[in-house]
Structure formats: structure tokens, C-alpha cells
Amino acid sequence: MNTTMQKISIEKVKTSKIDQVDFDNLDFGSVFTDHMLVCDYKNGAWETPKIIPYQPISLEPSAKIFHYGQSIFEGMKAYKDTENKIWFFRPLDNHRRLNISAKRMAIPEIPEAFFMEGLKALVKLDEKWIPQKDGSSLYIRPFIFASGKGFHASPADEYKFIICLAPSGSYFSGKVKVLIEEKYSRSANGGVGYAKAGGNYAGQFYPTQLAAQKGYSQVIWTDDNNHEYIEEAGAMNIFVRIGDTLITGPTSDRILDGITRKSILQIAEDEGIPTEVRKITVSEVVEAAKNGSLKEMFGAGTAAVVSPISTFGFRDVDYDLPELAESYATRLKKRITDIQFNRAEDPFGWRYGL
Known part of the structure; x- marks a missing residue:
């Protein structure tokens, strides 16, 4: 080369x-x-x-x-x-x-x-x-x-x-209402889901249009096999907070290795927020929403940085997330953007001056 x-x-x-x-x-x-x-x-x-x-x-x-x-x-x-x-x-x-x-x-x-x-x-x-x-x-x-x-x-x-x-300007304004997808898949094992290939995004548009017709702004993608695990939110990585623990799925052939995702995990560790990188089942999220332990869901990506989810839909039922005075989403987004705009120290060496 x-x-x-x-x-x-x-x-x-x-x-x-x-x-x-x-x-x-x-x-x-x-x-x-x-x-x-x-x-x-x-x-x-x-x-x-x-x-x-x-x-x-x-x-x-x-x-x-x-x-x-x-x-x-x-x-x-x-x-x-x-x-x-x-x-x-x-x-x-x-x-x-x-x-x-x-x-x-x-x-x-x-x-x-x-x-x-x-x-x-x-x-x-x-x-x-x-x-x-x-x-x-x-x-x-x-x-x-x-x-x-x-x-x-x-x-x-x-x-x-x-x-x-x-x-x-800002990529999203306000919170997002999403639908957990059970028919269409964003990617498959052995495929190109981990690559930022144009076709990955083209394939998302039709299912997202169908979700929009039902009043949702984005789709939460699930695994291609049994649609058992949540994997990404629209074109972003997804985080779920159950209790005080912040959870996100592991990267794989299907999930993009998001730079914002990695940054959030590092900052959360730095701030003492408990984190888990593991598979997250749809049933776990639904049960947590029902018993009140589901505190937050948000997407993470370059364009929006952090995009809070206010409601998710699953099998014709909508589950509203609580309004928190001090959310992880707000806290983590501020920490990242303060580093990006040189408003705070950068202990991780992420900021690159021109």
C-alpha cells in the first residue's frame, strides 16, 4: 500500500x-x-x-x-x-x-x-x-x-x-419514541453489520418507515436469529440503565464498534458508574419497565452524541421511561461534549488539536 x-x-x-x-x-x-x-x-x-x-x-x-x-x-x-x-x-x-x-x-x-x-x-x-x-x-x-x-x-x-x-446543528431535538423490531434485521452473523457500509443504512429505511407510520421515530434492532436480544437503536449503539447499572451489548459481526459507545463506557468507569457489556434480552427490558427498575434508555453516536429514549413500543404496548432529574444520559453527554469543545480536562487523550 x-x-x-x-x-x-x-x-x-x-x-x-x-x-x-x-x-x-x-x-x-x-x-x-x-x-x-x-x-x-x-x-x-x-x-x-x-x-x-x-x-x-x-x-x-x-x-x-x-x-x-x-x-x-x-x-x-x-x-x-x-x-x-x-x-x-x-x-x-x-x-x-x-x-x-x-x-x-x-x-x-x-x-x-x-x-x-x-x-x-x-x-x-x-x-x-x-x-x-x-x-x-x-x-x-x-x-x-x-x-x-x-x-x-x-x-x-x-x-x-x-x-x-x-x-x-443538533441531530435530534427532544426525546425519541422507538419500536422494538421483531421481523426485519439490520444485519446478520458473518455479515457486514460492523462495517459502516452504505447498504447497512439503506436496508434500515423501510422498516423505519413502517415504524414511523405507527408513530415511532426510530427502530430498536434485535438479533437476526430469534429477535431475542436488543442490539442497536436506529443508526446508533444503545444503552440501557437498569437500577444503577448501565448496560450495552458487546460488539460483534452485527454491531458497530461505536466511538461514542467506547467513550461512554470509559467515562462511566471513570465516574464510578457500574457498567456491564453483555447481551440484553428484550424480555429483560420489558420486565424492568414493568417493575420500575428500567431508569433510562438512550442511543449513542457521533451525530447526536446521546439521544434519550422516552418511550419504547413492543407488541402493541408502549412503555414510558421515567423523567429523571439527574440522568446518566445528561451527565455522560455533558462530559463528552465538554471534552470535545475544550471546556474540560481530557484525561483520556481523546482531543486532537489542529
Whole structure:
């Protein structure tokens, strides 16, 4: 694998569109900065990345992304503190996970230097786009897809690695009502559930639409075998608090190794919150809701950080969770975001300055 790189070339926009953006009213991931990074894989090697004005991509109809779905992505953020210094949160973990996904999808891995130097150069160029309103940040979307052409069912011989930036407000507002899914599965043993592959998310949309028709905003995914264990909440890892213990399922072929998930577990340990990483049965959660020991459920992921669940539905019965004055969800989210925005000490070495 080519791990050396020439200097990144930069083509700047003639006129920025930043003045057209209302930074006080940003939807998540719908406004994009002036520039993007593009890197091509050809002739068995990654070429030097380049930064160009944000623009459409031209592909042939025979590009294999359209036919065989070789596509992976990451989600991360950049933050600006009160002194205008820029920070990332565990970016090397995003790079490692992108390559784990790449290997599973038979996509060539991207060298660390290409990822990190490209990321830093792009964010530095568009740093004025980083919002500083509370709850807002610069969302970063690195992705790789098959650009090589041909109808033969085989891995492509050419790929594109791109990073786009989107100044964004909060991903979710308020608490979430979810439905425990018993028919459809997000992933299966031996599959690609642990990879951030585009098809994983496409496959979620239809069951989520069905849940929305019943008044739920997300689905809690269960195992593909007997739908006995809860595994993820929408596109996020899931945590359950029974009594004082915080529980989340173990990572596997089916469950994404979430960076926010790992951070929550580490912070909980640091703060003396009892944690368990084990399989969680649906029946256990329902019974805990009935006897009052179920205190909290929340999703955890890059976009929302922590998304509290107010109600879950199972077999035509809704179970409301209690309103807590001092919830783990609020406590853990504050601890993570204080580290991300450089408002607190970072004893774990997660914060990465630009």
C-alpha cells in the first residue's frame, strides 16, 4: 500500500458562499462548505489527495458503486473553542474504523497520512464554517466508493476517497419514541453489520418507515436469529440503565464498534458508574419497565452524541421511561461534549488539536 504522499494541492473557490448561510438555524448535514477533498485510487495505488471547490461528481453509468454497492463512510466532527482553536475527537479511531470497513468491503485501505493530512488541510481551509453556537459543530463525512467501471460482479479497480464538511446543528431535538423490531434485521452473523457500509443504512429505511407510520421515530434492532436480544437503536449503539447499572451489548459481526459507545463506557468507569457489556434480552427490558427498575434508555453516536429514549413500543404496548432529574444520559453527554469543545480536562487523550 502506498503510504507516502506529495503535498496536497489546493484549488480555492473564487467566491465563498458562507454569507448565504444562517448559522443560527442549521439543519443537520444539509449545508456544505466551500471545498472538499478528493483522492483517487488508480493503477493499484492511492494518488495524492487534492482539495477542490465543492462540486458534483461525474461518473459513468457503469461505475460499480451503482451496481455492487462498494461504499463505506465515517462520521466525525470538528469543534471550535472560545479561543477559536480547532479540535477533533478521536480522529485516529475514525481512520482505523474506515479501514476495517474497507477491508470487509474489498476496498483498498487509505493510508493514515492521506486521511489525517487531508482532513487537517481541508478543515483548516474552511475553518470559518465551524459554528460556535451551543450544540453545533462542523460535521465531517469521509467516504470511499467504487468508481471503476464494468458490469462484472467483482471488486472495482478504481475508487474515490472524498471528505465533505457540513456545519450542523443538533441531530435530534427532544426525546425519541422507538419500536422494538421483531421481523426485519439490520444485519446478520458473518455479515457486514460492523462495517459502516452504505447498504447497512439503506436496508434500515423501510422498516423505519413502517415504524414511523405507527408513530415511532426510530427502530430498536434485535438479533437476526430469534429477535431475542436488543442490539442497536436506529443508526446508533444503545444503552440501557437498569437500577444503577448501565448496560450495552458487546460488539460483534452485527454491531458497530461505536466511538461514542467506547467513550461512554470509559467515562462511566471513570465516574464510578457500574457498567456491564453483555447481551440484553428484550424480555429483560420489558420486565424492568414493568417493575420500575428500567431508569433510562438512550442511543449513542457521533451525530447526536446521546439521544434519550422516552418511550419504547413492543407488541402493541408502549412503555414510558421515567423523567429523571439527574440522568446518566445528561451527565455522560455533558462530559463528552465538554471534552470535545475544550471546556474540560481530557484525561483520556481523546482531543486532537489542529
